[in-house]
Amino acid sequence: MIRRALTQFMTGRYGGDQLNLFLIVVYVILCVVGLFVRWGILEIISLVLVFVCLFRSFSRQIEKRRAENAKFLQFARPIVRSFNSLRARMADRDHRYFKCPNCGQQMRVPRGKGRITVHCRSCGATFEEKS
Ligand SMILES: [Zn+2]
Structure with a gap:
């Protein structure tokens, strides 16, 4: 029942992607950091992240959201690649x-x-x- 309502609600909406996942990861990191420091700015940034994430998930402008995600992936790819090669280098003892x-x-x-x-x-x- 709830599941069907949710499916109906999400029909025609964008849903999740790598950019949203990244935003959630940053949000979780900020929450953990927020346990140790009392910076009001962290709470504001966290709220903005959640808002952007929800906005993107529920957005009906699927093409726009896809373009954003593509841009994000383009930006993130070299970082992910250099991270992976660093890891491979650390594992290579020979x-x-x-x-x-x-x-x-x-x-x-x-x-x-x-x-x-x-x-x-x-x-x-x-x-x-x-x-
Ligand atoms: Zn050379």
Whole structure:
């Protein structure tokens, strides 16, 4: 009964997406931070987040909300990617990671081989690096 009413209410409305999920996560973080500090501004920001989240979920302008989410994903993708690569690097105990001093290209060498000569595949620079 309630379920049907809810389904009926949500028909033609936007619902959830990654941006809303992100807003909820930020909201939860702010709530936790709010347990330790007494900043009135946190409560205001939290309220705004909840409001924006509800507004987007119940919105009937589905195309607009989709465009917002696409923009958000475009912004978030490089952050998520660099976070994932950092995690992969931390898990990789067999290689040492560094950047090419000439062009900044990410490189890796096997660990424990002493000082070795490295050749950058991206810019062709050659330099010494400890492994
Ligand atoms: Zn290079």
